[in-house]
Each structure stands twice: as structure tokens, then as C-alpha cells.
Amino acid sequence: MMKLWRRTAGAIKDRSSIWLATLSPRTPYRHPDLEAAIIRATSHDGAKIDYTNARRVFQWIRTSPVYLKPLALGLSSRMEKTRSWVVALKGLMLIHGVFCCQIPSVQRMGRLPFDLSAFEDAHSNSSKTWGYNAFVRSYYAYLDQKSSLISSEAKNVKKELKPLLLDELIKIQTWQSMLDMLLQVRPLDEDMKGGLVLEAMNNLIFEIFDVYSQICNGIAQVLLDIYETPGKPEASLALQVVKKAATHVEDLTQYFEICREMGVLNASQSLKLEKIPEEDIKDLEKIINGSVNFHGKDNGGEMRSELRNGSKRGLKTVITDKWERFDADCCSSTTLQTPFASCSSSHLSLVSKPVHKQDLPDLITF
Template identity: 55%
Template sequence: MKLWRRASGALKDRNSIWLASLSLRTTLRNPNIESAVIKATSHDESYVDYRNAQRVFAWIRMSPTYLKPFVWALCMRMDKTRSWVVALKGLMLMHGVFCCRVPAVQRIGRLPFDLSNFKDGHMNPVKAWGYNAFVRAYYAFLDQKSEFIFMDFQESKGRLLIKEEQQQPIMLQELERLQKLQSLLDMLFQIKPQAECMNMGLILEAIDCVIIEIYDIYSRICNAISRVLVMIYSAGKVEAIMALRVLQKAIVQGEELSFYFEFSRDIGVLNASECPKVQKIPQEDIRELERIINGVSQKPNMNHEDNDSTSGLRTIITNNWEVFDDDLIRVNNNIGEETTSSSDIGKNTVSENPFAASNFTFPALQVDGNNGGIPDLISFL
């Protein structure tokens, strides 16, 4: 049965590539891009075509005019498929496009396809539910990430017009943005195998991409919290209440992060083998915020410093809270810098896209860790 399913999938892919080669080149269709998308999202669960995935990334970096044909080709592929393998590869491909950090990607908004109710049509429902849940969780995260990038891109234009003395609106925006980042982190925690016999190469590679995304978002949360704590003594009660909720949420997420890394190591995810130790937030910081809310606190001397060494940067909040210390993640926590826009997601923490970040070896292909790199920023036409 499995051999027949693989043969059927290979035949479908070949027919799709042949039909794509017959299509006319227009502003929405590009036969070369369509063929690359089909090959990168093949039905073969034991093989990932990184070569064609990198071709797609190179086209999008080259010119934003290639983004529309790519989105059209991927939408057609996702709307027609009933295979969890094709759906998951398509989501990984879309995730890689986000990591290209091309300005045109910021304007996509919500994903133009819907996998929120995805169901595999080729497996027994008893066996397929775990794969269906994995695809739905991955889609839910990417959909919200795409919307967050779009909204943050729109809001970043307005931030440039805010004067430096208007600290309260900036503080509120920073806290609201922190809450959105924490929501994205919660969605990332949901992307994990929930059924037995799911520890296969494609699933592990997808979690590898998720681990890289967690590195990025968690470091940005730590960075933002450091800025908030420095400014909190000049803020009002409303901001202090929001900051307290953010810190309480950060405590819970720190524990969930440790559990997720431990779970990923147990199932053999490569990037989880070198995860940093998560430092907990001291209760003294929580009590200090509560005193600010009650109006009984005075501004202390805040110690905010960068310890630069050859191994990495260390972010320190107050005298007893070490937020992040990891050789893999560079945290930029200069107090006076502007709020980083979502177009810079991963710029400070991840230098390569998810396809190039892993050394996991599939039966038919070893991932090349040198592919990728930071693309040039290209203006949207």
C-alpha cells in the first residue's frame, strides 16, 4: 500500500510539472517557478528537494516581481493537495520565503491559502490525525506570523513620526508588540508530534525550522522586556499593569520553552541539542512592578549593561536577572535604539533560512548548511 502511494504521488508530480511547462508566462504565472515549487513540495516523504527550494529563494531575492508567481503557484498546490507531505513541505517553503527578509513579503498579510481544516485523504483517519494536527498548527503559526509582519510594517511607518518626548505611546506600543510576540511563541509550542510513529525525517526537519524561529522570537521578547523595564519607572499605572502581565506570561513561557527543548532533544531534533539554559525571572522584579502599580516604589539605579566577549553577548536586567546568555543568539539590547520592525525578524539571531540551518541527513539528501545567507533588500515594484 505504501509503495503504491509513493508511485501514485510521483506520477501526480510528473503530470503537474508537465502541465506547468505548458502554461504561458504572465505576471501571475511563471512555468519555471511553478516547476520548482512542485519539485520542492513533492509527495515523497523521505526526500526534500532543497535545490529547488533554494532556486525559489534566489528568484524572490532577485526581484519582487517573482513573488506573485510564487504565491500563485503555491496557492494552487496547497488548495488541491490532500497529502500531509505536500502540505507540510509547502508550509516549510513559505517559512523559508519569510526568512528571505524581502520587503515585498511584508505586504502579503494573511496567507492566501487555508489549511486550518486540513485532512489527509490518503491515510487511515486513525493514523492521519497526528499529521493533520501538525499541519494545522504549523499553518496557524505562519498565518499569524504573516499578519504580524504586515501589521508591524504598517505601524512602523507611524512610529517614525512619533517624537522622542512622547514616551507613553511608545511604551504602550512596545508592550502591545510584546504581547503579540508572546502569542506567536505560544503557537510555536503547539507545533509538535502528538501521535506515535511520527519521528520521521520530514517531521524532524520541520521542528528544526520551528526551533530556529523560537530562538528568534524568544530573543526578541527578552530584548523588548529589557527596554520595558528600563522605561517602566517613567510610565504610568496602565503600562505597569501591562508590563506585569507580560512578565508573568514570560515566566510561564520560560518553563514551556524548557519542556519544548527537552521534548525536541528526546525525539532527535538536531537544533535542540545545543539549546541554551532558560533563566527564570526573579520574583523581586514581579514584586517591584506590583509596588509601582500600588504607587509606593521609587526609581532605583537600573543596571543595564552588555557583556561583550568572543562567545556572545549577555543581556542583564537589574542586578540579579540574566535574561539570555547563548553563543548561538546575538542579542542587541541597546536601550536607545528604535523598536525593531518585523521586517528584521531573525536579522539579529538567525543568519540563514530554515532550510540551510540544519545538518539533519535525510535518506536521499544531506542538508547543506552553507546555502542561504542574508539576501539584499529589494524595493517592491
């Protein structure tokens, strides 16, 4: 009876909000139809997502950057007022999908236009909603930091065409920290493993592959550059990056296992991540302690030639053409499924990547 009452009350709130939105005048900051679509896409109905209106929001954003301000205002107003974890989670999935449209105006947005860092659901007992509250807060924290980061990177691209090696290493460390935040977005309560949370987790698998691909590609490139740059500080920082990547293998394995137990579609396949060999880390340590000179010689001058010839030895996992190919291509139609509507396709996916046909690298095998 209580659930029925909450559902009815939520539906009434949504209809009232839509009615008020349609009465608002159209200005550079207000767009009644867009606001109504946002409300429908973030309804109080926890049993479903309105994919049609989510696609309409994405279409507006793709059409023109002038719709970004009405989107920011409409979604911000919706998120700041709500005390429902269902509405909050749908709003986060919606803005996550907007990011995947890869529109320059969105990439320059900066921090999210709303704050859910202290979100608490007010429609149920806290003993039943604490897990949802934590999920919303951690999901928000990640998206907020990502929005800020991609905005900063977009500005830096204009200033510097060829980033310094040290800057590239710092960038990789930043994305590794982002991956740490992303892996914290998970259900903490057994009762949460279904419904909207399951849908959100399915989206997060795409995000993990996207972030991890940037880390892999970055490592592959900078480690090749290490052999061209006579700088121990860079090699030392690269060593930290590689060691962190090794710990991420363990973290990702655990995360995917949790997702499989939940029944997350995109983690349902038998996923195995191979550890970074100790030999690869030792090669970097040799550079730092001076046993390898920066003309590419190591006990007979073989390390550089092995690296160039693609030998099985010497950074064999970190620096390979397979690692360099590890990007959004891993999210192909043969590996990851799209359960809701993509910004870039007709599939039903709020968060998804373009379809590609490249193979997965040797660090991630099925």
C-alpha cells in the same frame, strides 16, 4: 506494496503537474519555471526534500518582487489541491523559508494565499494520519498569523517612528501569544518522530529563538522606559508581560526536552533556561502600588542608581545588556546547526538565521 503504490502514484501526479505548468503561458501571475520548481520542492516523496529547487524559489524571490504573485498563485494552487500531508508540510516549510528571506514585498503580503486550517490527508487511514493532520494545521495557523502580524507591523513602522510605550507593551503581548501558538506545533503521535516532521521541528527551533528574542529585547527596553514614564497602567501591563515571560521559561524547557528526545539537531545540546527571579517581579509591583516613585527612588533612592550601574539587584535578569543582546544572534553557527538550505546562505536549511558571534544571554545558557 501499498507504500510502493502510493509512492508511484505521487511521482506520476508530480510529473503531470510539472508538465501542465510548463505548458502555461508566462504572465504577471504565471511563471512556468517557478511553478515547476515549487512542485518539485513540494513533491509527494516523503523520504527527501528537493533542496535545489527550494533554493531556486528563494533566489527568484530575492531577485525581484514581481515573482511574488507567481509564487503565491503557484503555491496556493498546489496547497489547495493536495490531500497529502507530505506535500502540505513541504509547502509550509517552503513558505516559512520565503519569510526568512526578509524581503519587503513578502513582509507586506498579509495572510497566507492558501488555507490549510481544515487540512486532512486522504491517502491513508485517518487513524494513522491524524497526528500529521494536526501538525500541518497548527504549523499553518502559526505561519498564517505570523504573516498577518509582520504585514501589520510593516505598515505601522511607516506611520509611527517612535511607538508609544503602551503600544510597545501590546506588541510584546502579541508576540507572546505567537510564541504560545508556535509551541503548539509538535508531533502528537509517537510514530511521527522522524523524517519530514523531524526536519520541520529543526526549522521550528530557529523560529522559537527568533520570536523569543523579540520578546526578550522588547521586555528589556520597555522596562527601562518604565522608569522614565510616570504611568501605572504601563507598569501594570509590563508586570503581566514579565509574568507571562516567566511561564514561557517553563513551556520552552518542556518543548526543548521533547525536541531532544526526538533527536532534533538544533535541540541536541544541553539547554537550560533560568527562571526570572521573584525580585524582578516585585520591583514592578512596587511601581504599581506606589512604594517606588517615578523619580527613581526606593527606600533611599537606590533603585535607579543600581539599575544604571548594572547591579545584581533590581530587575537583574530582565534589564541587563545581556538580555538586550538576545536576538537572532543566538542562532549562531556554534549553537544551532542548519540542516537544510537557507535563503541567506549556502547551508542546507529551509529556515535559518545569519551567523553571528555574540554570546547567549544569562536567561539561556548551555
